[in-house]
Amino acid sequence: ETGVTQTPRHLVMGMTNKKSLKCEQHLGHNAMYWYKQSAKKPLELMFVYNFKEQTENNSVPSRFSPECPNSSHLFLHLHTLQPEDSALYLCASSPSRRPRYGYTFGSGTRLTVV
Amino acid sequence: AQSVTQLDSHVSVSEGTPVLLRCNYSSSYSPSLFWYVQHPNKGLQLLLKYTSAATLVKGINGFEAEFKKSETSFHLTKPSAHMSDAAEYFCVVSDPNTGNQFYFGTGTSLTVIP
Numbered sequence: 430e431t432g433v434t435q436t437p438r439h440l441v442m443g444m445t446n447k448k449s450l451k452c453e454q455h456l457g458h459n460a461m462y463w464y465k466q467s468a469k470k471p472l473e474l475m476f477v478y479n480f481k482e483q484t485e486n487n488s489v490p491s492r493f494s495p496e497c498p499n500s501s502h503l504f505l506h507l508h509t510l511q512p513e514d515s516a517l518y519l520c521a522s523s524p525s526r527r528p529r530y531g532y533t534f535g536s537g538t539r540l541t542v543v
Numbered sequence: 544a545q546s547v548t549q550l551d552s553h554v555s556v557s558e559g560t561p562v563l564l565r566c567n568y569s570s571s572y573s574p575s576l577f578w579y580v581q582h583p584n585k586g587l588q589l590l591l592k593y594t595s596a597a598t599l600v601k602g603i604n605g606f607e608a609e610f611k612k613s614e615t616s617f618h619l620t621k622p623s624a625h626m627s628d629a630a631e632y633f634c635v636v637s638d639p640n641t642g643n644q645f646y647f648g649t650g651t652s653l654t655v656i657p
Binding site: 532 | 645
């Protein structure tokens with residue numbers, strides 16, 4: 430285990446469902462991230478939180494709604510998704526927002542939208 | 544602008560032979576460079592990183608990479624491949640001066656033949 434835990438590992442949801450992805454880290458990191466990994470595409474940064482505040486939203490559709498109640502937890506709320514949203518969603522954390530430290534990734538949630 | 548190019552989408556080697564995974568980057572500033580590995584159904588694990596110290600960087604599992612500014616390259620090598628090295632490898636570039644996001648390559652899939 431890397432220290433970043435994501436649940437659930439797999440999720441199948443219909444286009445009208447509402448579900449949430451959870452990410453938790455107890456590494457003492459202050460920055461947390463959501464990435465989308467689709468087949469044959471580079472990883473896409475979705476959201477960045479630093480000290481619980483959202484600092485980046487990379488033009489993500491509003492059907493994805495992040496929440497960061499504290500520096501240890503990050504959620505991604507999903508509603509009315511499309512089949513093209515099927516992907517591996519990765520959470521990551523870092524000690525600070527400076528990249529020289531590198532990121533610690535979770536194992537991801539494999540999402541399938543039917 | 545920054546970008547990273549992984550020159551091979553797939554590399555196949557025999558067990559016990561050397562591994563070379565190629566990565567070129569473009570950056571306006573002195574970059575930070577990383578290699579991550581992703582095993583099936585797992586998150587990304589940091590292999591090694593270059594952050595303006597020694598140009599030859601040693602990582603985990605016997606991997607190393609050399610930063611060559613004149614060639615804008617950061618190729619990943621290992622003297623002798625092991626079956627457990629079969630995975631997806633990602634080269635990542637970031638600009639430490641502005642604290643911007645990571646830029647991921649599209650990945651290289653490494654197959655190790657027994």
